[in-house]
Amino acid sequence: MSTVPAERTDSAAPVLSMRGVSKHFGAVAALTDIDLDVYSGEVVALVGDNGAGKSTLVKILSGVHPQDAGTVTFDGKDVSIHSPVDALNLGIATVFQDLALCDNLTVVDNLFLGREIGALRLNEVEMEVQSWKLLRQLSAKIPSVRVAVASLSGGQRQTVAIARSLLGSPKLIILDEPTAALGVAQTAEVLNLVERLRENGLAVIMISHNMQDVKAVSDRVAVLRLGRNNGTFRMKEVTTDELIAAITGATDNVVTQRAAQSGSAARQAQAPGGAGAPASADAAEEGNGK
Numbered sequence: 001m002s003t004v005p006a007e008r009t010d011s012a013a014p015v016l017s018m019r020g021v022s023k024h025f026g027a028v029a030a031l032t033d034i035d036l037d038v039y040s041g042e043v044v045a046l047v048g049d050n051g052a053g054k055s056t057l058v059k060i061l062s063g064v065h066p067q068d069a070g071t072v073t074f075d076g077k078d079v080s081i082h083s084p085v086d087a088l089n090l091g092i093a094t095v096f097q098d099l100a101l102c103d104n105l106t107v108v109d110n111l112f113l114g115r116e117i118g119a120l121r122l123n124e125v126e127m128e129v130q131s132w133k134l135l136r137q138l139s140a141k142i143p144s145v146r147v148a149v150a151s152l153s154g155g156q157r158q159t160v161a162i163a164r165s166l167l168g169s170p171k172l173i174i175l176d177e178p179t180a181a182l183g184v185a186q187t188a189e190v191l192n193l194v195e196r197l198r199e200n201g202l203a204v205i206m207i208s209h210n211m212q213d214v215k216a217v218s219d220r221v222a223v224l225r226l227g228r229n230n231g232t233f234r235m236k237e238v239t240t241d242e243l244i245a246a247i248t249g250a251t252d253n254v255v256t257q258r259a260a261q262s263g264s265a266a267r268q269a270q271a272p273g274g275a276g277a278p279a280s281a282d283a284a285e286e287g288n289g290k
């Protein structure tokens, strides 16, 4: 298994940087000491088994839950995200699985719900023009913006939800299982859309349980296991088996090796004579590729 962490070495700063982020729910440690970087113009898949902490991480970034510890840096500034409005104002948009669309309203109405154009009298024409502009930018296949969202396919509904999140001009868009429950053609449509987001320079975090989708569209993949980082990999350099091993814990990766090595170094240092601790610590540093 690859033990090289996929940290980027280019000079651009990440748009999102999380360091040491932890979150407890009572006695449950949902996240412990999480680090995550996401750059503009890249898609990072966030994967992990059920209960690994993916939703909790996303909820911290979208202002649903505050973290207990750690820092979040967004667009070069340390930020505190106390509410969904804070997240949106910063430029972090999240499309949750339920999509939060109103089925009985049209595509235009859903896109502009709560931010209608026109103070006293709605400017329907302008909203329709803006809707088509937005959907064209995403190469979206929507038959008409005047049909009720209820009549659209799952992929088209996902498209409308993503387009809606773009109206606030976010820098980071988080997609929570965007292809869950979609057929083959609709999945392809949504994955194309994710590529458009990347082409438009957005940073994208995509939660997914589907390794095919992850491989198809991600630049990097961050694995969570039991609420901790369990490796970040460049998509081109990792096999599906390696990813599954990191998700299930079937194979140790650099993070768990490092923790084990630090533990054994500490134990050796406490042993009579204490020999070996510095060498083990060095080995751990080398193993981390630093």
Ligand SMILES: Nc1ncnc2c1ncn2[C@@H]1O[C@H](COP(=O)(O)OP(=O)(O)OP(=O)(O)O)[C@@H](O)[C@H]1O
Residues within 6 Å of the ligand: 025, 028, 029, 030, 048, 049, 050, 051, 052, 053, 054, 055, 056, 057
């Ligand atoms: N509001 C909450 N109250 C109590 N415990 C919670 C809460 N939200 C999450 N947890 C716990 O935190 C841990 C991480 O859950 P989380 O939903 O973040 O995982 P996940 O990776 O998104 O899982 P899934 O893929 O099943 O959605 C789990 O043990 C879960 O039971």
